[in-house]
Amino acid sequence: NAGVTQTPKFQVLKTGQSMTLQCAQDMNHEYMSWYRQDPGMGLRLIHYSVGAGITDQGEVPNGYNVSRSTTEDFPLRLLSAAPSQTSVYFCASSENTEAFFGQGTRLTVV
Amino acid sequence: AQSVTQPDIHITVSEGASLELRCNYSYGATPYLFWYVQSPGQGLQLLLKYFSGDTLVQGIKGFEAEFKRSQSSFNLRKPSVHWSDAAEYFCAARSQAGTALIFGKGTTLSVSS
Numbered sequence: 001n002a003g004v005t006q007t008p009k010f011q012v013l014k015t016g017q018s019m020t021l022q023c024a025q026d027m028n029h030e031y032m033s034w035y036r037q038d039p040g041m042g043l044r045l046i047h048y049s050v051g052a053g054i055t056d057q058g059e060v061p062n063g064y065n066v067s068r069s070t071t072e073d074f075p076l077r078l079l080s081a082a083p084s085q086t087s088v089y090f091c092a093s094s095e096n097t098e099a100f101f102g103q104g105t106r107l108t109v110v
Numbered sequence: 111a112q113s114v115t116q117p118d119i120h121i122t123v124s125e126g127a128s129l130e131l132r133c134n135y136s137y138g139a140t141p142y143l144f145w146y147v148q149s150p151g152q153g154l155q156l157l158l159k160y161f162s163g164d165t166l167v168q169g170i171k172g173f174e175a176e177f178k179r180s181q182s183s184f185n186l187r188k189p190s191v192h193w194s195d196a197a198e199y200f201c202a203a204r205s206q207a208g209t210a211l212i213f214g215k216g217t218t219l220s221v222s223s
Binding site for chain 1: 116142144146153154156159161169200202210211212213214215216222
């Protein structure tokens with residue numbers, strides 16, 4: 001049982017480039033979410049989804065786009081990367097009582 | 111607005127000493143409460159959770175937490191800290207009707223020998 005799988009683990013982007021962070025879960029959870037972690041800021045919610053075809057914004061959604069075409073996958077898109085998006089990104093998949101986190105993607109925008 | 115506060119940014123404890131990490135929440139109704147631990151360069155691991163019932167919750171690795179409604183607190187404790195407990199600890203909350211976890215900013219625990 002793989003749980004929540006994030007790819008890639010590390011990425012360096014140039015300012016203005018686009019990329020997609022992948023997140024997949026095999027637990028058949030309806031709820032999935034993306035967080036970013038910055039020093040001293042904890043984890044802040046970017047976007048979340050309560051099921052296929054349904055997404056909504058979290059606390060810090062600007063500069064990010066999501067879609068949810070299947071229950072398993074919840075990709076996070078950066079359309080035009082900025083240095084302020086340098087961070088560690090975590091995807092989570094939740095049932096009613098517990099959230100399961102991926103191992104994170106460390107993104108650097110230069 | 112819903113929020114979770116961890117008042118201590120960094121705590122240093124001697125190995126073998128007891129530990130208490132503080133967490134306060136601000137929600138309209140009692141939320142579900144969680145403690146996570148993150149070792150350097152790693153993901154988040156759930157230590158324990160509280161939904162209802164007994165206010166003293168036992169978790170993994172010898173940790174426990176006590177829910178106090180009157181103080182809106184959910185403090186994490188361990189009677190004897192080991193060097194391997196050095197990590198960052200996050201308190202989180204979720205409303206019973208909601209789905210999004212709100213995290214505190216974390217407390218970094220250092221263990222001295």
